[in-house]
Amino acid sequence: MKTKSTIFCILLFFNCFSQKSETESEKSKRQNGLIVTYVKNCAEKYNYNFEMNEWQDCLNEGLKKDSTVAYFWQQKAMPYFKAKKYEVGMKYLDKAVLLDAQRWQPYRAFIKCIFQKSYNESIADFKDCINKWGNQYEMDHTYKFYIAICYLQLNNFNEAEFLLKEYIDNMLKKNGEEWVHPTALFYHGISLYEQKKYDEAISIFDKALKIYKNFSDVKIYKAVCMARLGKNNADVMNLLKEGKEDAKLGYSINEDNIIYETYPYQKKWRD
Structure with missing residues (x-):
């Protein structure tokens, strides 16, 4: 696992280094274009309930273009959670959080609470989110609401x-x-x-x-x-x-x- 994480970080570094001349606006525009190409116009043409391989293939092609697009990693993870393959999905979601914590860490904490049922881990994730960004909302409820659900389960x-x-x-x-x-x-x-x-x-x-x-x-x-x-x-x-x-x-x-x-x-x- 450490070797895979190290390789991911090295690839991430070189990807960022090669794009260092981009402004944030240019990067956002370019990545949004990749999302349209590989998610909207490719993955979403398939039903991941029955065509998981095709769904994942589209996202993998997008990652070849830019492995720093957090949304690609989250979209790889999402159908696995719905298929109750939590550990498979979490390894991809962790990468999305690494790239864009403010967007995807609350979502990961939600997944740990409602899907994976890892209540202590969910509490830790949500508390960290509150410390960083305050008691915001995820899936229509506050972070503290989900902490309360975890407490009920504990x-x-x-x-x-x-x-x-x-x-x-x-x-x-x-x-x-x-x-x-x-x-x-x-x-x-x-x-x-x-x-x-x-x-x-x-x-x-x-x-x-x-x-x-x-x-x-x-x-x-x-x-x-x-x-x-x-x-x-x-x-x-x-x-x-x-x-x-x-x-x-x-x-x-x-x-x-x-x-x-x-x-x-x-x-x-x-x-």
Whole structure:
């Protein structure tokens, strides 16, 4: 592995040296042209689910022209993550981060959290991003939101509760109750549920259902909280039934990458 990394760094150095006379504007224009040629007009003509070799061949041709285009490395990585070949994809994504950390390090931290499920590594990556660039957004949520998800998965429920409450409070102050993300409310409720704060969890789950009335996962965990509190069994069973029916209709966690990965605490039902 060290030998391969050394070779990559040497090639990167000579590539940069040979292009040292370029201005940043000229470099950006040239690299954008390469992206159009080898991604838009080549790789994207293929379906990487069935034509992975052709997809990769296009990107490899682009890398022959310029191995410092971070987007080429990220595009090599992306379909492997969707195919659950995480270690294969990560070796390419690491190269994208080396070339353009501000753009691709948060994405790598997200992949480690939601796809690869390397929670401690994800936390370390996101914390480094926060130190460098502040608590920005990746895939519709803040870096601290994903840190909270990692904490949930590591059973650090109190830390998760704190970060999720902070995230929700910031959304409330900025845009109002209607713009609070139901996924954030769901996970905040989960952090309370895991600490046996069932009444508080139900209160948060109700807020999520006010925004997203068919949120199946929320209904299921709310029903569990109700059962823990000794609520009317018929009410509990009715809510569970609603949650199961909503889940079958696809009303679950509403995130773009849900088609590739099951999110933490998401419930899937089978007949």
